[in-house]
Amino acid sequence: MNNPPAPDAGAPRRPTDWRGTAMQRRIRRRYAAERRFRLIGLGAVVLSAGFLAFLLITMLSNGIAGFTRTEVTLPIDFRAAQLDVTPQQLESRGADLALAGAGLEELVERSATAAFGAHGPDVISPHAWTGVRDALKDDPSLLNRKAAISVPVSQDLKSALDGAGKPEMQAIAAKLKQHDMIGSSFDFGFLMSADSTDPTDVGIWGAVKGSLFTMLVTLAIAFPIGVLSAVYLEEYARKNRWTDLIEVSINNLAAVPSIIFGLLGLAVFLSFMNLPRSASLVGGLTLALMIMPVIVIASRNAIKAVPPSIRDAALGVGASKVQVIFHHVLPLALPGILTGTIIGMARALGETAPLLMIGMRAFIAQPPEGLTDPATVLPVQIFLWSDQISRGFVERTSAAIIVLLLFLLAMNALAIYLRNRFETRW
Amino acid sequence: MFGRLTVIAAAAIAVTGCSQDSSRDYMKIVGSSTVYPFSTAVAEAMVNANPSLKTPVIESTGTGGGMKLFCNGVGVQHPDIEDASRRMTPGEFQTCTQNGVDGIMEIQVGMDGVAFAESKKGPKLELTRADIYRALAANPMGKQQTAKFWNDVNPKLPHTPIQVFGPPSTSGTRDALAELILAKGCKEVDPQAAKLEESDKDAFKDRCQRIREDGAYVDKGENDNIIVQNLTVSPNAIGIFGYSYLEENRDRLNGVPVNGVEPTYANIADRSYPGARPLFIYVKKQHLNAVPGMKQFLHEYTQMWDPDGPLVAKGMIAAPADIRQQSERIIDQGTTITAETLADDELH
Numbered sequence A: 001m002n003n004p005p006a007p008d009a010g011a012p013r014r015p016t017d018w019r020g021t022a023m024q025r026r027i028r029r030r031y032a033a034e035r036r037f038r039l040i041g042l043g044a045v046v047l048s049a050g051f052l053a054f055l056l057i058t059m060l061s062n063g064i065a066g067f068t069r070t071e072v073t074l075p076i077d078f079r080a081a082q083l084d085v086t087p088q089q090l091e092s093r094g095a096d097l098a099l100a101g102a103g104l105e106e107l108v109e110r111s112a113t114a115a116f117g118a119h120g121p122d123v124i125s126p127h128a129w130t131g132v133r134d135a136l137k138d139d140p141s142l143l144n145r146k147a148a149i150s151v152p153v154s155q156d157l158k159s160a161l162d163g164a165g166k167p168e169m170q171a172i173a174a175k176l177k178q179h180d181m182i183g184s185s186f187d188f189g190f191l192m193s194a195d196s197t198d199p200t201d202v203g204i205w206g207a208v209k210g211s212l213f214t215m216l217v218t219l220a221i222a223f224p225i226g227v228l229s230a231v232y233l234e235e236y237a238r239k240n241r242w243t244d245l246i247e248v249s250i251n252n253l254a255a256v257p258s259i260i261f262g263l264l265g266l267a268v269f270l271s272f273m274n275l276p277r278s279a280s281l282v283g284g285l286t287l288a289l290m291i292m293p294v295i296v297i298a299s300r301n302a303i304k305a306v307p308p309s310i311r312d313a314a315l316g317v318g319a320s321k322v323q324v325i326f327h328h329v330l331p332l333a334l335p336g337i338l339t340g341t342i343i344g345m346a347r348a349l350g351e352t353a354p355l356l357m358i359g360m361r362a363f364i365a366q367p368p369e370g371l372t373d374p375a376t377v378l379p380v381q382i383f384l385w386s387d388q389i390s391r392g393f394v395e396r397t398s399a400a401i402i403v404l405l406l407f408l409l410a411m412n413a414l415a416i417y418l419r420n421r422f423e424t425r426w
Numbered sequence B: 001m002f003g004r005l006t007v008i009a010a011a012a013i014a015v016t017g018c019s020q021d022s023s024r025d026y027m028k029i030v031g032s033s034t035v036y037p038f039s040t041a042v043a044e045a046m047v048n049a050n051p052s053l054k055t056p057v058i059e060s061t062g063t064g065g066g067m068k069l070f071c072n073g074v075g076v077q078h079p080d081i082e083d084a085s086r087r088m089t090p091g092e093f094q095t096c097t098q099n100g101v102d103g104i105m106e107i108q109v110g111m112d113g114v115a116f117a118e119s120k121k122g123p124k125l126e127l128t129r130a131d132i133y134r135a136l137a138a139n140p141m142g143k144q145q146t147a148k149f150w151n152d153v154n155p156k157l158p159h160t161p162i163q164v165f166g167p168p169s170t171s172g173t174r175d176a177l178a179e180l181i182l183a184k185g186c187k188e189v190d191p192q193a194a195k196l197e198e199s200d201k202d203a204f205k206d207r208c209q210r211i212r213e214d215g216a217y218v219d220k221g222e223n224d225n226i227i228v229q230n231l232t233v234s235p236n237a238i239g240i241f242g243y244s245y246l247e248e249n250r251d252r253l254n255g256v257p258v259n260g261v262e263p264t265y266a267n268i269a270d271r272s273y274p275g276a277r278p279l280f281i282y283v284k285k286q287h288l289n290a291v292p293g294m295k296q297f298l299h300e301y302t303q304m305w306d307p308d309g310p311l312v313a314k315g316m317i318a319a320p321a322d323i324r325q326q327s328e329r330i331i332d333q334g335t336t337i338t339a340e341t342l343a344d345d346e347l348h
Helices: A021-067 A087-091 A095-101 A104-116 A128-138 A140-144 A155-161 A167-178 A188-192 A205-236 A241-254 A258-272 A280-304 A308-316 A321-349 A353-357 A378-386 A393-422 B002-017 B036-049 B063-070 B090-098 B129-136 B172-189 B191-199 B201-208 B224-233 B243-248 B265-269 B294-304 B321-333 B339-343
Strands: A068-077 A146-152 A182-186 B028-031 B057-060 B081-084 B104-119 B164-166 B217-219 B238-242 B253-255 B276-284
Touching (some): A128 A140, A128 A146, A205 A241, A205 A378, A258 A280, A280 A321, B036 B057, B036 B081, B063 B172, B104 B172, B104 B224, B172 B201, B172 B276, B191 B201, B224 B243, B276 B294
Antiparallel strands (some): B104 B238
């Protein structure tokens, strides 16, 4: 045969001299290579963990302030002001209209001037009067007395409190601090309202609701279609040139840049089907197109991993093809299918580019009520705020990023839970 | 479980199938990212003053992108108002008319300036329109662009590399840069430019307004804050954006004087700054009575655009008094534009 000739055929074979210098050197080199490889691996992990930690730390340190609201106590004498509204009007449905006409905005400005001096109106947020309006609606008896109401401060005063901004504001800030009139509290408004033009008044709820609606549509379209395609391709389709072509196309689609799906959505859903622009329905449909290939690929792999012996056994005891699929194959493939779906959904949740094409990059100041209402989603809201002129939006942007990260974390945790819950090993 | 999913899917497809309802109770506004902050502020004030109205949906698409949507037709799915940081072009007006959009009101709401800015640590450049043209054009004087350093275009300028961050081609700021700075700088230095403008518009554009694409001019997308951030880390670079961004970042950035005029509020308001430009909104008159809130919106704009008004606090520059009066008259009388008024080169 082709065996290399032994060096000293005939001569008796000596045992390896492990203590010899040459052998020791070789052993040292092997150990060094092992250590090097381990360290490179560790270095890769440390590097990526470092990037992640940097992201999280900057986001948290910037964003925590975005969840709080700085308030100042504003004394208002409603009784002396003689607003042209009755307590009955305040309890009726036209309360907003009545108060808007009664000069409440001017009253709040006057009170601010009285309390904080000539720059008073600049101390409080331009939307402070809507807070006063809500306080009046909650308690109409305020109309007949003096009251001290906590209102949000303006962006100018906020930066002055941090030691920046205009000198006259810094003077007021110092005085207010001395008299202990500044407080801060958790900003529930941020979690409950929608977009606004003033950073002291914005909220994330509109975008969260838009994201939820969009994800709902995406899931309702992409999951059944994706899973059914995977079942058909794995269980029914014959292996021929056409199914090969389909397989290649699906793999290609999964790698297509998302902006192209945006253009497709624009052409099909807006121009051809005439669906409303900026609606979460269209956003959901577009993202469904985007993640469907991901779901098909994950589901096919999960279905492929179900051992054929299980199918054969079920067919052997007389089950129909549909029974085999629904009673045996799909339940066993479910953890893989769900993991793939949730990872696809997480990608859709973080997607911005295709949604810009279909008009979700918009100022929408009220949370959507239905699927066809104009809506925006979390990542687009973050994108919009990052482009705002006022610097107060920086911390709000970071706060919105934290909300988005929490969403993603929850979805991925669900994926892990579902996988562990349904996983079967054999 | 799968049965239920099928029902949900069927429901979703049913929702998809039904068409849009035939009326809309909120306004749709599209267009310039420069006018966006002002229109959103006006929209908010309008809803606070008239709580029964719904907040308008305002999309920031860039002036050019918005014009396409605006001129696409009349009806619920088309926007009512277009925010523009430059005038409508005759071509866009023609598209509008072809698609049945006749009766467009042109309202100048204020002014803005194309500001050139550098970091506080920057080389303190002072440019002229001609310098900017020579440094940024793709084919200055009809020759291939070769300038790498500012002193290549003008020996008096320092030996720092030409690196400019600016808006993309969909942006009205970019159009204003081409119109107000590049085209005029071109005519100053190139004797053939004026002749070319008469005879061959496309050749004129290629020679005078096309911006170089070899990496010295970096298109930073519609996000002007990104340009501001980039300037603070690269002190030799110059950024081009709307004046309000310079105003908000005065502690980090210096304005670059153009033709010896600093980009300041006063200089833009009296138009002595070469990069001063008007801001418009275009209103579809056919929608004026059909969509609730449009009249209130226009009224609110007139209340807020004064020199001591809230829009100026947001970074806009108020238009001169006579223009504000003229705009108010247009709103009152519903005057619409024609091809002739647009061709009239004189800005309001």
